[in-house]
Amino acid sequence: MASVRLLADDVGPRRPTSPAEARAADLMRGRLDSIGLDAGIEHFDGYPTFAAPFGAILGAAVAAGLLPRRRTALRSLLSAAAAAGLLTEGGLIRTPLSDALSRRPSQNVVATIEPAGPVRRTACLMCHLDTSRSGLLFDPRFVRYLNPWLTGQSLACLVQGGEPLLARSGWGRRAAGTARLVLAAGLALLLERELRGEDVPGANDNASGVAVVAELALELAASPPEHTRVVALMTGCEESGLLGAQAFLRSRDTNGWLFLNFDNVGGPATLRYTLKEGLAIKWECDPGLTRIAARLSRERPELGLAASPGPIGLTYDVTPVLARGGRGITFVAGDDGVIPNYHWPTDTSDNVDPANLSRALRAGHAMVRAIDRGDAD
Ligand SMILES: [Zn+2]
Known part of the structure; x- marks a missing residue:
């Protein structure tokens, strides 16, 4: 003690x-x-904070969805970068994004x-x-949902990484859009924690x-x-x-x-x-x-x-x-x-x-x- x-x-x-x-x-x-x-x-x-790498990953995924549809190459690049960032950071062996930050x-x-x-x-x-x-992420009322929430975020990030394929069909675009809404909520929670957390x-x-x-x-x-x-x-x-x-x-x-x-x-x-x-x-x-x-x-x-x-x-x-x-x-x-x-x-x-x-x-x-x-x- x-x-x-x-x-x-x-x-x-x-x-x-x-x-x-x-x-x-x-x-x-x-x-x-x-x-x-x-x-x-x-x-x-x-x-100082996990919001640094995950803000960059979620930010890239959300930004891809905000670009006009004709910017096919840039949308695909940002989506893939977000998915690759998540896989390397989550893999915990080689983490180029963390190293750069x-x-x-x-x-x-x-x-x-x-x-x-x-x-x-x-x-x-x-x-x-x-x-x-x-921060809200760790609020005792919601903390039991933290693990499923982060798993859902990871899945959403991987789904939107399939942008080049998904962009070809209506249902694919809706799937990517839904995934990015989940990621935008995640980004808001990261920001809330930085601004209002202690x-x-x-x-x-x-x-x-x-x-x-x-x-x-x-x-x-x-x-x-x-x-x-x-x-x-x-x-x-x-x-x-x-x-x-x-x-x-x-x-x-x-x-x-x-x-x-x-x-x-x-x-x-x-x-x-x-x-x-x-x-x-x-x-x-x-x-x-x-x-x-x-x-x-x-x-x-x-x-x-x-x-x-x-x-x-x-x-x-x-x-x-x-x-x-x-x-x-x-x-x-x-x-x-x-x-x-x-x-x-x-x-x-x-x-x-x-x-x-x-x-x-x-x-x-x-x-x-x-x-x-x-x-x-
Ligand atoms: Zn600890």
């Missing part, structure tokens, strides 16, 4: 690429340093704990330091995950695993597009690493592990890790751990790991696919449940010990 209060109350909202995000990174690096871990800061360039400094905090014996594997504990912003304190999302990773690192530094090298990774720019996680994955060979991500683990709800991640495109979480989590949920009922049967929240820092065919799992507290106080000004430290936070910490500890025994090998 000290880490949660430090980030949510003292630093406050930590918008991606902001000085507050950098301050949070510095404070957490200092905390890891103080327990004798040689924590470093790795810089990368990012942007990444102009502002952000950072990851990275610390390594060496095992007592020879290294047989690497486990990476992940969490993000930055925070999100409220940056949230991010106690649950994700000072809770940072607290768990910091505490786990402290415990593991004091009593290192036998054969597992542990890397603690606290990312920046998760909320604007998983940019810190992607910068980390591009910076080194993480083939075979096991990623355990902690995101929104302090809310008053059931602590869950993901089975699949992603929005329109979904990737399976690692079977070795989900097997250990399932066993913990059976054998350690006091952890209150359960699988997330369907989608929960949006994407996570582990999603780009899975997109690359890597091994990972996310821990997140939520019920019926909804995370309490998600991207809302009520995401304060008073609304973090210390008992749940402690359960997440114990679950993380048990996961690392099981990994170290070779249970996921």
Whole structure:
């Protein structure tokens, strides 16, 4: 709870690429340093909001529909560019649009704990330091429809990408027009969030995950695993597009690493592990890790751990790991696919449940010990 209060109350909202995000990174690096871990800061360039890439994608699609019908080539070009932008951004591997928009400094905090014996594997504990912003998209009254809404947006964007074909028939033009109406509504919601939303304190999302990773690192530094090298990774720019996680994955060979991500683990709800991640495109979480989590949920009922049967929240820092065919799992507290106080000004430290936070910490500890025994090998 000290880490949660430090980030949510003292630093406050930590918008991606902001000085507050950098301050949070510095404070957490200092905390890891103080327990004798040689924590470093790795810089990368990012942007402050997911409205940047998605505004460009939706804007291109809507603009195509506003052009006169005789501008066939330009309409087709804009439509295809929007669909291609969505596919590459959603694919989370090569993201030329995000790369072009990444102009502002952000950072990851990275610390390594060496095992007592020879290294047989690497486990990476992940969490993000930055925070999100409220807006109608995240209004508690509508938030349960967020996932289907974004999936619908993706489909609409792909449909209008078939402009050259659709433009040939009346029904095709109507389909493209309907798709673009959906995308125009999406664009309006992005704009509403930028203009009327407010940056949230991010106690649950994700000072809770940072607290768990910091505490786990402290415990593991004091009593290192036998054969597992542990890397603690606290990312920046998760909320604007998983940019810190992607910068980390591009910076080194993480083939075979096991990623355990902690995101929104302090809310008053059931602590869950993901089975699949992603929005329109979904990737399976690692079977070795989900097997250990399932066993913990059976054998350690006091952890209150359960699988997330369907989608929960949006994407996570582990999603780009899975997109690359890597091994990972996310821990997140939520019920019926909804995370309490998600991207809302009520995401304060008073609304973090210390008992749940402690359960997440114990679950993380048990996961690392099981990994170290070779249970996921
Ligand atoms: Zn988060």
